[in-house]
Amino acid sequence: MTFKIKKTVIIPGYRCNNNCIFCLNIHKRNSIPQKTTLQIKKEMAEAKNSGTTYLELVGGEMSIRQDIIELIKFAKELGFETIMMATNGRMYSYKKFAEEIIEAGLNSLVFSIHGHNAKLHDSLTQVPGSFEQLKKGIKNVRKAGLKDIGSNTTIIKQNYKNLSHIGKLIYDLGIRNSEFIFVDPTYGAAHDDFYKFVPKISEAASYIRKCLDVGRIYKVPHWDIRYVPLCYFTDYLDQISELKEVVIFHTEHLAPDFENRDVEESRRVVGRAKTKRCEGCKLYDECEGIWKEYLKYYGDKELIPVNKKIKINKKYG
Secondary structure, X not given: OOOOEEEEEEOOOOOOOOOOOOOOOOOOOOOOOOOOHHHHHHHHHHHHHOOOOEEEEOOOOHHHOOOHHHHHHHHHHHOOOEEEEEEOOOHHHOHHHHHHHHHHOOOEEEEEOOOOOHHHHHXXXXXXOHHHHHHHHHHHHHHOOOOEEEEEXXXXXXXXXXXXXXXXXXXXOOOOEEEEEEOOOOOOHHHHOHHHHOOXXXXXXXXXXXXXXXXXXXXXXXXXXXXXXXXXXXXXXXXXXXXXXXXXXXXXXXXXXXXEOOHHHHHHHHHEEOOHHHOOOOOOOOOOOEEHHHHHHHOOOOOOXXXXXXXXXXXXX
């Protein structure tokens, strides 16, 4: 019997030192109070006691909290195997901070990289200089001894045609664990202005595949796409993040405004959907479909049921 890794994602709040135009939490940044140090420590302890070995800290931007070093030290004392943080990388451009947080026990970092150059990345974060700070941050944590360095890239209308260039940059930065995430329009900026940010999957798919090819060419072990219908990626099923995730992890999210104790299952029910057009598709059971909000605007005519049986590798990790 294979046991899943229990992952607890703690979201202490939504404050951020970037102002990304596509932000999922644009309405939460200032309206929802941050959790206190005590609250977060309590959640960490409860998670550890309930069997969590993989702790993930996301925001907002965790690195701007004044208590972040204290929190990482506490997580290390509790004995989590993985202590991971998602970050825009800007605080890590300060060498002393990068050294202190790695020394405290942070052993995994995922950097958000949304453009292949300063012009594109900074236009999306709305912070001039954020691209250079990001690159410096990656350099600093590597010098501080961090080995587990990953990236994520949100796919939107403004950057999807540059995905292969973004992928090449990520590879050149020495990152070998990357996810390319089709924008979530369930709420936030992409919900408010859908047509501004959300590309048609039929138009973006070829660019996404070229990006996935970058990982294939260089034989990167984790170079995946997330939140897309499988019918556009039948030759890339070994690079679909959710197919791996449901086998490897049981994930819970603990945020200031909600708790989700089964992320993998609820995503299928709450956020994504399949339509009658999908019925009969040979990948129907494995596919999570596409965002419900996407179907409201673009419909399902782009979806192409797969009529041949395709074997999916379910042995990951």
